Amino acid sequence: MRLSASAVAAASAAWVWVPDDAEVVEGNEYTITRLPDYFDWDLSVLAFTPTGPLGPAVDAVLERARTFGLPELDWEVGLSAPAGLAAELSVRGGKVKLTLDVLARDLSQGLPALPSPAADVTIRWATDFETLRDGSAVGVTGFGGALPPDERIEADAARAAASVPAGGGGMLVAYVDGTPVGSGGVSLVDGVARLSGGVVVPAARGQGVYRAVLDARLSYAVMHGATTALVKGNVATSGPILRKAGFTTFGQEPIYAVPLR
Known part of the structure; x- marks a missing residue:
């Protein structure tokens, strides 16, 4: 079985993990989570599905995120993210803090x-x-x-x-x-x-x-x-090992740290 890029992108988008002791806030077009204090990542965007202009939709997420009183918001630009999202985050001061390789392997x-x-x-x-x-x-x-x-x-x-x-x-x-x-x-x-x-x-x-x-x-x-193995691996560490093990890279998902203050 040959893995398709669309199937891997869909599987990657569906992969959302939230511990049951996290705080989750849902808006009409976004979901934000605040992880417990023992995590190194405080505040993250779990989902972003804008139906109108991208810029105002991004601003609405940031406005809600500021109510947590934290210095920054982590925002992963997934394979299925709206076109132009990375540019919108950069304009608002977002910097890439980590880049993930999306890798998959056929196990059939x-x-x-x-x-x-x-x-x-x-x-x-x-x-x-x-x-x-x-x-x-x-x-x-x-x-x-x-x-x-x-x-x-x-x-x-x-x-x-x-x-x-x-x-x-x-x-x-x-x-x-x-x-x-x-x-x-x-x-x-x-x-x-x-x-x-x-x-x-x-x-x-x-x-x-x-x-x-x-x-x-x-x-x-x-x-x-x-029948499929999916990994989001650090491009600098696990990514090379996984490719040697027969995994294929289907794209990259940068995680932006967007300032809130």
């Missing part, structure tokens, strides 16, 4: 053959408090922010303990000599395996840890009927 013919890691890597599902805390700590190292409260970790571990055997996915954590060194998430929606949060601590990079976590996520996805 089975798994890619990935090289074995140089290190002796053990992979565990984060279905208990300790493992999920380890994975969250690895994520903080790679993405910033802080560890969630213990009660949040306990609740997420309980959800994962039900979700993983049911085919819904969860977080995998990689260990080398008993030390957590990598993590990555996978969720399955309508035959698409969404791979998220892949990260390796700096001291363990270059040993194939990311590939080991990727292989485990893809194996799980195929086992549970996924």
Whole structure:
């Protein structure tokens, strides 16, 4: 099966994740979310579907975002974003803070053959408090922010303990000599395996840890009927590794930091 650009763009646009402890505000043409304090990203645009002139629609989002009292708004310009959105954000002082590669791979013919890691890597599902805390700590190292409260970790571990055997996915954590060194998430929606949060601590990079976590996520996805794997990878880090694993880049989605003050 050959993946089409339109199908990948649609799957990318449909991929919206919001933790249940986030604040969500919906307008007629937009959705904004404020994440909990332990995230490094405070305020983001989840959806933007203007029906009229683009400039006033952008201004309406920014006006609502200013009521949160935060210094900036993160706005991802997706593959299906309205033409001219990036220019409108730039005019309002927006600067690209991160660029994501949208990559996908056909899984209908089975798994890619990935090289074995140089290190002796053990992979565990984060279905208990300790493992999920380890994975969250690895994520903080790679993405910033802080560890969630213990009660949040306990609740997420309980959800994962039900979700993983049911085919819904969860977080995998990689260990080398008993030390957590990598993590990555996978969720399955309508035959698409969404791979998220892949990260390796700096001291363990270059040993194939990311590939080991990727292989485990893809194996799980195929086992549970996924026919496509989708990733939004950092162009400077995970993107090159994913292309070597047979993923194709279908475009880029820059994330703009737009000043609110």
